Amino acid sequence: MMRIGIGFVLGVVSGGIWGVIAIVLLGIAITLITGDAATPVALAGLLAGMAGAAIVLMRDKSQRTAALYLASFAASLIVLLLVSFAAPFSLPLSTASVAQALGVALFCAAITLGNRACLDDVDSGNIRRYAIEVLLLRVLKGLGFVFFSVIVVLPFYVMVMTSLKNQQQLLLNPLDFSIDLTQGAQSLFVSYVELFTKFNFGQFLLISAIVSVSTVLLTLAFSIPGAYAVARLKFPGQAFLSRSILLIYMVPAIVLVIPLYSVFSQLGLRNTLTGLLIVYPATTVPVALYMLQGYFRGLPAELEEAGLMDGLGRVGVIWKITLPLALPALASVSLYVFMIAWNEFLFAFMFLDDPGIFTLSRGVVSLNSSEVPRQHLMAGAVVATVPILVIFLWFERFLVAGLTAGSVKG
Amino acid sequence: MTVTDSNAEKAHAPASRRGKIGPMARREARLAMTMLMPTFFIVLAIVLFPLLANFWISFKPVTLADLRPPAPVASERVRGDMDVAGQEFLIQYRLRNSSQKSAIGNVTLTDTLPAGLTIVSLDSRCQINGQQLICQLGTFDPAARDEIEIAVTPDAQFAANPVSPRDSDPTMSGDAPNVLTSFDFTWENYSRIFDSREFWNVFWVTVSYTVFGTLGALVFGLFAAQLLSAQFWGRSILRGLFLFPYVAPVIAVAFTWIILLDPFSGTFNAILQRMGITDAGINFFGQRSVPIDLFGLTFDFPVALATVIAFEIWRYFPLSFLFILARMQSISSDMYEAAEVDGASPLQQFWHISLPQLLGILSTLFLLRFIWTFNKFDDIFLLTGGAAGTRTLTVDVYEQGFAVSNLGAGAAVAVVIFLLLLVFAVSYFRFLHQEDQ
Known part of the structure; x- marks a missing residue:
């Protein structure tokens, strides 16, 4: 009814x-x-x-x-x-x-x-x-x-x-x-072919990969010992440091850009990849350190103490006990730092003038002119996006963990 | 004594002994310092030093061109034939001060002359030391020009096989004031940025961008988290998809939005026109405002600013979504079951159970996003370049420092940003402190 x-x-x-x-x-x-x-x-x-x-x-x-x-x-x-x-x-x-x-x-x-x-x-x-x-x-x-x-x-x-x-x-x-x-792959992907043959995108891709991977390695090299010290060792100012490290992370890049631009220009570091590889790790080390120390704290200290008693030094303990246990956190931090370095725009834009050392972000900006057709610009955007999205989908679990663990950044 | 024992002992040590540091503890502290040293150093050099340098630069009359310090410049010429033995020819150096503004003191020129030349006459300021030519030229006034002439005669060997003196470049040195390190200060940068009416405009644009961008990203993130909080097929795919805007490079998505929203050939405008919503294309990133009539009241709706805020929300809702989702999944289901038994409706459950539980993460997210939205530069810079009423403080740093090439004024804006951030950071830590208690 x-x-x-x-x-x-x-x-x-x-x-x-x-x-x-x-x-x-x-x-x-x-x-x-x-x-x-x-x-x-x-x-x-x-x-x-x-x-x-x-x-x-x-x-x-x-x-x-x-x-x-x-x-x-x-x-x-x-x-x-x-x-x-x-x-x-x-x-x-x-x-x-x-x-x-x-x-x-x-x-x-x-x-x-x-x-x-x-x-x-x-x-x-x-x-x-x-x-x-x-x-x-x-x-x-x-x-x-x-x-x-x-x-x-x-x-x-x-x-x-x-x-x-x-x-x-x-x-x-x-x-x-x-x-x-029906037009065939040749004419369908003509923008991509031109990007890689005339606009040097193969090289930009390679440079971006090198810069991002180096940034990850440098960041880890700096932040692992630092994070271990903050998490495990006792020293005056430990509590203050573990809190204030995030404050540094909140300093925006744009505030640093004028002094760094001036000093790097005078030191001849501005238009170089070395300059970029100094700035990138410096901006990612604080957050990596913060994320890692949180994870290190969560690991059982007994294992490390057992290692110390068995005659390993601190370095041996970190290398043989702490790091293998912290692999998931290392993966998260690495992916997160990789993403930041790959997507970084401001410093690449301010520092790099020489097309021979452009990163992908800088290369895509150089396509944004009235002389370059739009489909090239979008093809450049696709080339920049696809690697990071593939990595993201592949390692989604780690990256999401990294984003939620320490990421306070935008 | 094992480490565990020493730790335990330290923990239980009476207050009188706590001040003393034993050798073990001292060694541990030293080790910690060594391990922190690299981080400390790089952060000091690349973050803290520039922060302080900003204060310094903001009081200096420095422009982009001043970064190339004033230097004496020389160009070398040869007059006469070099290939006739015994015949005199001239080596000339034309000198100038590259700077139009500052004098250079203690100017020195050094050059290496080829072998086989006999000096006939030498400028009184110069000396020859073997093949080495050294000239002490004193002070060069701004834009000063000078010339040095040296008459030489080649020997037979040289004449048979002349080597141009120009093959070795002359080197010049001098004490030029570096505008960055001099003690030349001015208030001009601050008075310039605060006097212009533009500044308050920029300030209010920043405030509205930050507030609406943050709130929007939070609300949309909360909404998206509600959608994905329940288990269903395809949930993890959607979660990955919703994170795309955040993970993709800003450069790619910003240019895509520009092309998507193009007033003449943008897809979005074409869709709007096809659906009959607008007659002509809307210039989303170029139009400062449109008048809107609402209940007889007319106000100007800031189109470009709203579009930029929409982009900000689109790009950052995934982040708040991720945090809120993680928090929601940790709320125990008991409470909802109890509420269900008591007959609470879904909206009541959301309002009285979910929201209070999420309040902590929402307020933390609000503060963090507020600071990060405030700091945001790339997005607006790429979308509008700060035109059409979208210039925020961060974009103003670029505009002053590099577009107008007045580094000092740019640094002054950066100082303002830094001071405002300090206020936010203090309130953030106050807040964290309260949360801890």
Whole structure:
């Protein structure tokens, strides 16, 4: 027996919201993927979503079977096509037919699944505050997922796709990110080929890798003994040091840049990688030390004392006992420092003038001129981004641990 | 005695003995100092020294050009034929002071003459010592020019196979005042930055960028953490995805945003136009403000600043999200179960259980993000370069120091930033202290 109450009204509103979101996103997706200018008919999406939700809510919640959802699917399909006069994306059926058909199918599937996730146990009668809030939070969460996914994915999608186009195509239709796969890899990746042949990006990549790895090694060489001393040894000012080391970390690079620029210019260190390799570790050592000392403190001191009794010196204890135990922390710190050094922009920009020693960040900035086409700039951005994202995904566990352990930096 | 014993003894030592340091403890302290020495040194040189140097530079009339210290410059020429034995020819040095502003004292020129030349006449200020020519030239006034002429005759061997005297470069030295180390001070930098109305504008832009950027990143981070707090399929993939903006290089994402939001050929503007939301492209990074009518009240909405803040939120919500998520997963589920039994609704549970539990991490994050947003330079510099009402204090350091090439004024702005940071840091440690108790 069906009752119409607040539950029904809210359920239908929720269905409508999903309908609008789904049709708009699919419209944008079709435009971006096929290059045909699709304008989604929001009203059709709204009504189709509502219709789907209404069908679900017509049955009592104990009787919502797969067949009912199939009916809901069919209802939303029919409403969508009827209201939009069989053109839900304002495109004639002949253009991008496959994409449109796929879009309609995805739309109906999306709102049916959305309605199922939100409404499956919602009563159509008058529902209590608890159930209302549950429904509200479900809709909010769903919106959140869509929102965050879109804002994160869209820029990266645009970055990659722009790098594969050419200037005329981009100016002609900024929404057209369709890729003509028949043109062959040679012409598809022409921007990348030019970056590596004419713009020296292979060398920038190598220099960035060398600078980042050296920074990691130098940082570890400085911070491991320091962190061990702060964590394990007793000396006057220990407590003060373990607290104030983070203060140093909060000094912004821009405040250091003028004195360092002046002094390094006069010492002839400015336009050199040596200069960069002095500054980078100096800015990462404090946070590395802070992260490591926290971890060292957590290791059982008994093991080290046993090592000392067995005749190992302090250095032997650190090398043979502490460091092997602290490997996960070392991995986190290394990855975190690597990320900072790889992404560093300010000092590379201020210090390096000679294209022979550009790091990737500096190299990408040099592409930002009116003489270099945009797809080159985006290809440069992709070249700079891909290595760090691959490393991040590969070692996500360590990097996330590193970020949460000591990272207070932005 | 084992180390454990000595530690235990130290811990239980009576107050009278605590002041004394035994040989073991002294050795330990010395070891600690040795291990900390490299860190100490590099931080001192690259962080603390520049901090103090900023105060020094901010009181000096120093521009970018002054970094090349004034120096005497010489160019050498030969007049006459060198390949006729016994025939006199001239070696000329043209000298000048490279600086238009400061004099150079004790100018000296040294050069090596080729073998086989006989000196005919020598400038009175010069001496010959074997093949070595040394000239004491006294003080050069600003932009001064001078000339030295030496007449020489080659012998037969030289004439047969002449070696140009220019093959050995003359070296010049002199005592030039280095503007960085001189005791020449001025208030001009400070009066310049504080007098301009621009400064207060910059200050308020900084404040709003910092406050809204921090709050926005926190709110969005909290929202994202709520989404991913429950277990479901694909959760770890989404968590990785949500961290992308933070992990990617700023240079890559900043340029992507610029291209995405381009007023003429940007995808975002094209989408807005296609959806019928705007008629013409919005110049997100170039437009200072648009008037907006709200209930009959008109106010100027700062477009570029809002876009830059949106970028900041986009790039840093992952960080707050990560911290909040970690904290949420450590809240015990008992409390929620108890609340459920008592009939608390989901929003009530969030408001009365989750939020109080998260308050600690939220306030810590707020302070840290506040400081880091305040410190942020790269993002705005790359997005707008500080144009269209988005110039913050950090961008102002660059503008004053390098764009206007007045290093002193840039350093003065850096000093202002440093002093403000000191205030934040003190409040942060006050706060930490309270948390500890």
